[in-house]
Amino acid sequence: MTFLILIIALAAMLFFTTSRSRKQQRAAAEFRESLQPGVEVMTQSGMVGVVVAVDTDRQIVRIESSDGHVTDWVMPAVKEVPAQFATPVPEDSDDTDAAEVTEQEGSGSTIGPDVIDVPDDISGLDSAQREYRDQQARKDDDTDGK
Template identity: 85%
Template sequence: MPFDPTFLILIVALAAMLFFTTNRSRKQQKAAAEFRENLRPGVEVMTQSGMVGVVVGVDDARQIIRLESSDGHVTDWVMAAVKEIPAQFATPVPEDSDDTDEARDSEDKDSGSTIEPGVIDVPDDLSGLDTAQQEYRDQQKRKDDDTDGK
């Protein structure tokens, strides 16, 4: 039985593919473990489920991290569920500009609002949704009435 070189090429290609995929995943696991080892309070992180928060406590013995969300709620997470926050989700660092800070502070005091500027206020319930839908329906009726008369 003659030797078939295509079988050898197939085996070498399969071994190379296996090596590169395991090597890449090993590097990713090493980087994630290194990131988790260096976690300290004040670091902004993201959980695997997508929650962004700031580390307020680390329990290395239990492998638990305590995170504070932007609304002030503190929750405990398993260390393996926390990863480095991608750049697009990180909180932007404000530029140090004295002129804009003073102007913004005076505007905030005059507005009387308890919501910080740039923060979108999302209601806890859907009660405002019915009003918005009703306004939309009324607007559509007015448009229909205008086009019927023409």
């Protein structure tokens, strides 16, 4: 009798678990089918961007990131943007003060005056590593002389 109750409980857990995952998969598939240019999406790896083009035959989505780079992604790697990562829509987009937004030379990005601009490359890393090695070499030379 106890064994029968255990089997029934296990079957019920399996049923509810699989039905929930099927429902999530169905919702994701519906979202992917409704993809069109202009929709903000997030990839499985966490990149947020706007759909530029959709190729349903090849199952490819072309996404433009905020810095202007356009990349191709397979449809299963694209999902809806969670609310916490979605780009906020300004309430009054006409009231943007030109003094609050600056454009960097050589790029199309605009940043506010209180935003720290982080470079996209790691070219400064070489000089930091070189300085660290030089500092370690000086320390080694100091300890050798004592």
